Amino acid sequence: MQTETQIDHLDLSPQLRAAADAKDAQTLNALLDPLPYSEALRELLNLAPEERDVVLSLVSPELAAELVEEAPHEMGADLIERLEASRAVEILDEMDSDIQADLLGDMEDADAEAILSEMDAEDAADVRRLVEYDDDTAGGLMMSEVFKFSDTQTVGNVLKQLASDDEDFDRYRGQHPYIMDAQGHPVGVVSLRGLLTAKRSMPLTSIMVEPMTVDVSTSLETLDDIFNEHPFLGIPVVEADGRLVGVVLRTAVSQALLERSESETLKLQGVVGDELRSMPTWLRSKRRLAWLSANIVLNIIAASVISAYEETLTAVIAIAIFLPMVSDMSGCSGNQAVGVTMRELSLGLVRPVDAMRVWMKEISVGVINGIALGILIGIVAWIWKGQPALGLVIGLALALNTMLAVSIGGVVPLLLKRLGQDPAAASGPLLTTVTDMAGFFFVLSLATLMMPWLI
Known part of the structure; x- marks a missing residue:
């Protein structure tokens, strides 16, 4: 039996490629079957897509099914979708009906129908029925095999x-x-x-x-x-x-809750879908650009606030040092609020109708944390630059922006949910833009008002 250290340094890609080229099913099974399924999947994904197709078409249906099940649903669906329909059915027959439905539901309709037409009529009917249910319901999570x-x-x-x-x-x-x-x-x-x-x-x-x-x-x-x-x-x-x-x-x-949590975390970071680096480069680039492009527009809006206060910045250049601090610290507070709201949404503890109650809870925390953080950064600005007025401007701006950030972070996911939008994907960019724009506005407008004491 191989130790964990041996497995970590194992690279079977050359042997797998040689066996795939030779259409040697016995060697492919012998190489992959002894490995933990996660390691066998890693070795499979290190191959080119065409080589993966050959491997999955030659190894035993039981092993192929385990490899596909180990992959995220989207990747698993792609692995099955590329195979001949008859081979795909052999692999799917080794899986429970709920897994079959998840995989076929992630495929293009034409490809899924081609596979379903090759399946046993009763099994195909079960899968078609399961696919119709929403993923996060008992119907979408159940298996049709019942004792x-x-x-x-x-x-x-x-x-x-x-x-x-x-x-x-x-x-x-x-x-x-x-x-x-x-x-x-x-x-x-x-x-x-x-x-x-x-x-x-x-x-x-x-x-x-x-x-x-x-x-x-x-x-x-x-x-x-x-x-x-x-x-x-x-x-x-x-x-x-x-x-x-x-x-x-x-x-x-349990698996559905884990997948939902992982998905929401990735969406908050701008990653859409089950992205893996073994996926086509153009697809990964397209998905990331969709999120990054929107952020360019939002950041231009935030930058326009700075442009409107160029004279203030020119007169008191020290303000520029603290602008990113105010927006970043407020953004962190807002992300904490987003995280709590997303968690409570996933647990069913809050609904869009609870927006006012959520805001009251968040603003109470925001007031305390805003004042505390404002005092801290205000003292730093005062001591660093020797200007009490600068400390007051920066401290007050951070306090106000923190209160705004937690309000947005707590409530906006609920409002997006009410509008039928994905709160995990949209809350992050919206929060970042508003906290940046508001932070710049608070700092620069307060500095403009306090100009006589800053120069």
């Missing part, structure tokens, strides 16, 4: 299937058996302990308990609350008419 039995069956029927070698059983991943009536409604759930202690001839209805279910539209936040309150591994998901359509697993909810 279920009829309410007319016995304990022995369940134990027989538990003891079988049915490869599909692995997909139930520890689900408790759900008991269904003739109309497809879940009427009970049976514990594994109850099964082992009951007589084989006993009907399931005599040992089952009423199950907790969730509707397909149940939000991610609500699901998280349920799993925090109950030790369930999964919860059955029903349509409006009460029919069972799937099970949402605890692991799926």
Whole structure:
């Protein structure tokens, strides 16, 4: 077994390329299969796109499925999308229905339909249904594979299937058996302990308990609350008419929350989508430029404020030293407020209607922090330049701008959410521009008013 240090210095790219060129499936499996999936994916992504296609078309479907699942959904979808439809189906067949739906939902419609047409009709119908649900709902997170039995069956029927070698059983991943009536409604759930202690001839209805279910539209936040309150591994998901359509697993909810957090963090930094450096350069450049171009326009607006006060800057050049300090420190305070609001939005603790309450909470913190920071930087400016009036200008400007920044950072994500915009992607640039522009305005306008004491 290879140690972690050995793996860190491993470079299989030359061997993988040689095996891919030779169409040597045995060698490709032997090279990649022993590695941790994250390391095997890294080796795969070090290859050119065409070489990745060859590798995925030759390795075992089980290994290919693990590699695709290890990648972010967008990258995984691209890896599958480039393959022949028949090979793509072989790989997708090794995955649960929820993962299949995520991948196909990220593909171009024509490519997804070509793959679906090659799939088993029943499996394709399940995936089509799952793709229709919103990602952050029980319907979008559930898997259609359910460990279920009829309410007319016995304990022995369940134990027989538990003891079988049915490869599909692995997909139930520890689900408790759900008991269904003739109309497809879940009427009970049976514990594994109850099964082992009951007589084989006993009907399931005599040992089952009423199950907790969730509707397909149940939000991610609500699901998280349920799993925090109950030790369930999964919860059955029903349509409006009460029919069972799937099970949402605890692991799926945890993964969705993690992906949402990562996505929001990247958006706040101007990175859109699941960007990886193995993606095409033009695509990465296009995505980044979309955000950076908008920032150029916003920064020109902020710079125009400085231009309007050129005479003040010329007269008191020391002000220029403190302009970036005021805007940067205020921006940091605003980003803290954005972070808290985005966190509370993701947890379902605030909604757009709570904007006034959020603002009251933020402005109370902003007043305290603004005054404290203003006094600190004011003293620094006074001692550094020997001008009490300069310290007053800079300190007051920072205090005012901090209050404005936390107000914007706390409330704007909620307003953007109300308008149907992505608060994670838009809040950052808007906050930066306003805090820069307002910071420059506060410093320069106060300096203009205090000019007789500054010269």
